[in-house]
Amino acid sequence: MNPILKSAIMRDIGLVNSTLSNMIKPESKLSFDVYKQVVDSGKRLRPLIVFYSALSLGLSDKNSALRLGCIIELIHTASLLHDDIIDDANVRRGKASANVVFGVKPAVLGGDYLYSLAFNMVLSFDKEIARIISKAAYLLAEGEIKEIENSFRIDISVEDYYDVIYKKTAVLLEASGISGSILADADYQDNFMEYGKNIGFAFQIKDDCLDYESDMDTLGKNAGMDLKEGKVTLPVLYAAEQDKHLMDDVGEFFKSKNADLLHSITGRVKKLGLEASVEEAKKFSKKAKSSIIMLPDSRYKDYLLAIADYAVERTR
Amino acid sequence: MNPILKSAIMRDIGLVNSTLSNMIKPESKLSFDVYKQVVDSGKRLRPLIVFYSALSLGLSDKNSALRLGCIIELIHTASLLHDDIIDDANVRRGKASANVVFGVKPAVLGGDYLYSLAFNMVLSFDKEIARIISKAAYLLAEGEIKEIENSFRIDISVEDYYDVIYKKTAVLLEASGISGSILADADYQDNFMEYGKNIGFAFQIKDDCLDYESDMDTLGKNAGMDLKEGKVTLPVLYAAEQDKHLMDDVGEFFKSKNADLLHSITGRVKKLGLEASVEEAKKFSKKAKSSIIMLPDSRYKDYLLAIADYAVERTR
Numbered sequence: 001m002n003p004i005l006k007s008a009i010m011r012d013i014g015l016v017n018s019t020l021s022n023m024i025k026p027e028s029k030l031s032f033d034v035y036k037q038v039v040d041s042g043k044r045l046r047p048l049i050v051f052y053s054a055l056s057l058g059l060s061d062k063n064s065a066l067r068l069g070c071i072i073e074l075i076h077t078a079s080l081l082h083d084d085i086i087d088d089a090n091v092r093r094g095k096a097s098a099n100v101v102f103g104v105k106p107a108v109l110g111g112d113y114l115y116s117l118a119f120n121m122v123l124s125f126d127k128e129i130a131r132i133i134s135k136a137a138y139l140l141a142e143g144e145i146k147e148i149e150n151s152f153r154i155d156i157s158v159e160d161y162y163d164v165i166y167k168k169t170a171v172l173l174e175a176s177g178i179s180g181s182i183l184a185d186a187d188y189q190d191n192f193m194e195y196g197k198n199i200g201f202a203f204q205i206k207d208d209c210l211d212y213e214s215d216m217d218t219l220g221k222n223a224g225m226d227l228k229e230g231k232v233t234l235p236v237l238y239a240a241e242q243d244k245h246l247m248d249d250v251g252e253f254f255k256s257k258n259a260d261l262l263h264s265i266t267g268r269v270k271k272l273g274l275e276a277s278v279e280e281a282k283k284f285s286k287k288a289k290s291s292i293i294m295l296p297d298s299r300y301k302d303y304l305l306a307i308a309d310y311a312v313e314r315t316r
Numbered sequence: 317m318n319p320i321l322k323s324a325i326m327r328d329i330g331l332v333n334s335t336l337s338n339m340i341k342p343e344s345k346l347s348f349d350v351y352k353q354v355v356d357s358g359k360r361l362r363p364l365i366v367f368y369s370a371l372s373l374g375l376s377d378k379n380s381a382l383r384l385g386c387i388i389e390l391i392h393t394a395s396l397l398h399d400d401i402i403d404d405a406n407v408r409r410g411k412a413s414a415n416v417v418f419g420v421k422p423a424v425l426g427g428d429y430l431y432s433l434a435f436n437m438v439l440s441f442d443k444e445i446a447r448i449i450s451k452a453a454y455l456l457a458e459g460e461i462k463e464i465e466n467s468f469r470i471d472i473s474v475e476d477y478y479d480v481i482y483k484k485t486a487v488l489l490e491a492s493g494i495s496g497s498i499l500a501d502a503d504y505q506d507n508f509m510e511y512g513k514n515i516g517f518a519f520q521i522k523d524d525c526l527d528y529e530s531d532m533d534t535l536g537k538n539a540g541m542d543l544k545e546g547k548v549t550l551p552v553l554y555a556a557e558q559d560k561h562l563m564d565d566v567g568e569f570f571k572s573k574n575a576d577l578l579h580s581i582t583g584r585v586k587k588l589g590l591e592a593s594v595e596e597a598k599k600f601s602k603k604a605k606s607s608i609i610m611l612p613d614s615r616y617k618d619y620l621l622a623i624a625d626y627a628v629e630r631t632r
Binding site: 078079082085104105106108109110111112113115116117119120123127130131134135137138140141142144145148 | 394395398401420421422424425426427428429431432433435436439443446447450451453454456457458460461464
């Protein structure tokens, strides 16, 4: 990313972080620790999209856009807390995850606290915004349930894959775009819905590609983690179109957990499925950009375009 | 309970159950199974309080009161799902709990789905109602976090105990009373706040007493479960005022988990702490009743009074 844009966005991430800290005043030390564990890092994609969407449409009340963005980030943070429990994940962004450090109980309740606080705080905004955000939250849970139902299955279609990633990732980014734009000018909410949704697809597909490129040093987790968790993602589906034995081998790996077989599968996925998947992510990134091309020139528009590039160019 | 009142209330529980079933149309089979597991039983205290509070003040739109009551029940159900995970409970109301039957993952996500759906649905009501209910939900999570922080500690005061039970139980019943009354006539919300809150205290204290009287046959769980989970409740605190060695023995039990010691402790708690605790529960039940004494005579008022009696008279 252009270093001038990057430093401007980093400054706004600082604003988001201080707003977040001011929003949470847990009376309990335990819930604060759980919260800190997740909140100390993170890309802040959702609050930035709310903030820039609103400001690119000329909103002058920056604080309300920041606050709304942070409310959505609380929901995202809560879902990460619960997601970590769900995956028995030991590592989140290179750090031990909250449920390992503090136990399952505080991680579940810490998430519930953040969800409910967010739903309470969003009521200071328009009801329509509260409706969009709470709907996104239940679709998110639905997507994660569906992901579990699909796990360790080799008959997953590309449609199944898109249905899950729409709900588990794109929906909350879509809600970020829509609600940010409603704050400023409701006439453009369809454009920002498209922007957020396509950023979500681009981001998740890129994430699923990185899983086949990653190692402990760069991404803070091992390669092939998704397969270990039973997740059949786009690179696998694309590779399987050319390698007719791949899916049977994946099914065999789901049963045997054989490390050599995993090594063979990840090698074939890298060779046959990665490039087409990265191209697909780029298409979504382009769609995101073209959906806001009608905006007047401004630095906020530039930031939104830069985020769309970042979604697919990042290496972690 | 008077059999005529009882059969009328049972009929309304039937109404609540069919409203609940119509509200949830999960597209996923898994989330539906999780939901059914919890929702098939239950006292329906919260929806009944919403319903009767509104109707005792003359509300004619019964459906909206039913719907609001069921929304609060969804939040309660979600918290039970998460509470079961939290306690590693194998049994809930005599049945295997959802996280044992389906695994931790669906139980966490099933709860998240119900929470978010409830927050979405409550937006069809007045914003003030949504605000009260979402605040109750985050206080509930805070109370459960505090309960964990207090667990396996012998320096818990009666004030600590009341702080926890206010948040984990009374707050959502208080919200039921307030929001039900707002539907009909906001002038009486303080009365119904008092009603709900005091029902909550009565109910939870009675629950904590039942733990020392229960066996697998009547309550679906073993006696002394609370102590096994590290919970120091009112009967223990009252007994300890007369038995100066009790708390040290409780501390010793928390370390050793010695079954003979538990037997000795539960015996002393039954003898020295139960009666005073039951009396305390009855005081709250009376307070609940006197807070709605100004209502004009109606069968709904009778039901509310009957619920206050039931809270302390029940044997399970």
